[in-house]
Amino acid sequence: MxxxxxxxxxxxxxxxxxxxxxxxxxxxxxxxxxxxxxxxxxxxxxxxxxxxxxxxxxxxxxxxxxxxxxxxxxxxxxxxxxxxxxxxxxxxxxxxxxxxxxxxxxxxxxxxxxxxxxxxxxxxxxxxxxxxxxxxxxxxxxxxxxxxxxxxxxxxxxxxxxxxxxxxxxxxxxxxxxxxxxxxxxxxxxxxxxxxxxxxxxxxxxxxxxxxxxxxxxxxxxxxxxxxxxxxxxxxxxxxxxxxxxxxxxxxxxxxxxxxxxxxxxDGEQVKTVRLALGRQLARECPTHADVVVPVPDSGKLAALGYATALGTPLQEGLKKNLWVGRNFIQPTQILREKTIKLKFRPVKEVVQSKSVALVDDSLVRGTTGRQIVKMLRDAGVKEVHLLVSSPPIRYPCYFGIDISDRKQLLAARYSLEEIKSYIGVDSLHYLSLENVLQVMQAPAEEFCLACFNGEYPIEIAALGKCYKII
The missing domain is CATH 3.60.20.10 (Aminohydrolase, N-terminal nucleophile (Ntn) domain)
Known part of the structure; x- marks a missing residue:
């Protein structure tokens, strides 16, 4: 790769x-x-x-x-x-x-x-x-x-x-x-x-x-x-x-x-309840024998809680997020950009050292932050890292107001699961299936825009010169 x-x-x-x-x-x-x-x-x-x-x-x-x-x-x-x-x-x-x-x-x-x-x-x-x-x-x-x-x-x-x-x-x-x-x-x-x-x-x-x-x-x-x-x-x-x-x-x-x-x-659904249910579904679909479940803060917290609860595995704060490193942090060089992620996230060594960790997040788009986090966990002495994502792979761009419009930036659009696992540096990687996301929502696929997962757009986008299936 x-x-x-x-x-x-x-x-x-x-x-x-x-x-x-x-x-x-x-x-x-x-x-x-x-x-x-x-x-x-x-x-x-x-x-x-x-x-x-x-x-x-x-x-x-x-x-x-x-x-x-x-x-x-x-x-x-x-x-x-x-x-x-x-x-x-x-x-x-x-x-x-x-x-x-x-x-x-x-x-x-x-x-x-x-x-x-x-x-x-x-x-x-x-x-x-x-x-x-x-x-x-x-x-x-x-x-x-x-x-x-x-x-x-x-x-x-x-x-x-x-x-x-x-x-x-x-x-x-x-x-x-x-x-x-x-x-x-x-x-x-x-x-x-x-x-x-x-x-x-x-x-x-x-x-x-x-x-x-x-x-x-x-x-x-x-x-x-x-x-x-x-x-x-x-x-x-x-x-x-x-x-x-x-x-x-x-x-x-x-x-x-x-x-x-x-x-x-x-639209009638409590967001917190959905995210907990996605974590529970992830546990049913891909249980692990990890020693501890660690959420990627803050986005993975609820899915990680659902995952840990379903498996009876301890949930611990193995990563700390620095809330004071925000959008205006100056990043003039590649080296400093990498240091920015290290300033945003720090592993809690006492939690992860010599442990098999189930690392839970809600999505994986470009993979850049996840790769850095896994490296930090390795440096902190983690034994194994199993990355669980509570959504399907993002393979297609969005044209409706979400910042994933360039398919070249989407990791899952370019590489296989094994290649992504190697790039992120984890021992295993699992995305929640689209079928089970819809099972959590208890609604048919037509009720949602799922285009970033399956390329089926609810609105014709021919004016953009794109050739994707329209539902």
Missing amino acids: KKAVFPLEEDKPREECGVFGIYAPGEDVARHTYYGLCALQHRGQESAGIAVANGHEIKIHKNMGLVTEVFAEDIFKQLKGNLAIGHVRYSTTGESSIANAQPLISPYNSGSIALAHNGHLVDAVVVRSGLLKKGLTLQTTSDSEVLLKFIASFSSISLPDALKKCMAKLRGAYSLVVMTEKQLIGMRDRRGMRPLCLGRFGKGYVLASETCALDSIGAEFIRDIKPGEIVCIDENGLNSLQVTPACHRSLCIFEYIYLARPDSII
Whole structure:
């Protein structure tokens, strides 16, 4: 096997962003949005922004950085109103720059609209070309601005009607929160690929990517927004529009495996419960005689707990994660990039020395971090390392908002199981089968987007020049 060369970055799929919206006259909507975005910070750490409307105008503050870095007390004094939307971003399309930070704003009728978007349009290039031919100017490189300008191109009609037209024409994954000076709107694509939920807050309402954001402000969960649904919230209350005929949902399975917070409920399923069940299923499918089960922190903790409980094997913290080595750690050379991983993870020698270790993680994308972790365990005196992954091999790219778009970076797309085992440096390697993932979910394959595992895409991606099977 040729030595694989991958960027030494955290070996996880990364979500593009998280969205939050609130309609609550009389409340400090900007501050509530801030708390909601803090709860969604795991969905994007590059930029954050909040837009607030007071019935007459929309004001926006956004910048690069974490939510706590972007907003200070003096900012909230300037963001007063009755409704707000917010966004945290990790760029999978478009540059990592302030120009691409959201919410984005555009003129609409005699006022304005602001938009926050989670997902990715597969036909963004085609739509962008059409907008440019119409003479419209695009200021950013993100598909979210393409979406905003496309909506704004229907400004002669009401915003809900414009969104209905957009849903009929656009292809891709999108959960949106959109607002005018007086109205908050939530919209989920016809396949429901990205999550969006609805909550009640006093006499108002909240929209969010995950229920953990509702919990952060004390809002009461009502339900998930349905695939193909638009909800409009204003002084007249809440109005639901089911735009597209009911079709099977294709929610991204990685919401349950890795992306969502464990305390969130996504489309009726508690994320923590699913991850524990995946670990138990992994134990049934591939039991080991290891002395100790060690999770890869923090992503493998729940699967490792399920695995250890099912086998009756001790679960111990054999790896410590340094929470203070974050996204801004400077990595100017290859040597320092390798040292970064050593600073992020350190083995607990007393736990692993002379032991056979079942190392459990939820996914394996590029293999770079896993390889370094195994080397550190070997250096700490481990006897054997058996790597158990609570998801199937990732062999195909994602075009719907997850940062695994380059197949050349996917270890399982290029190498056999034996070659991957050799590259990572483990004594054995086992991925949970797709069949057993679906058994845990107790739902048919058609209910989820599983394309990164099996190459079967729920939305046609011919515009990208790709030739994969479409379900």
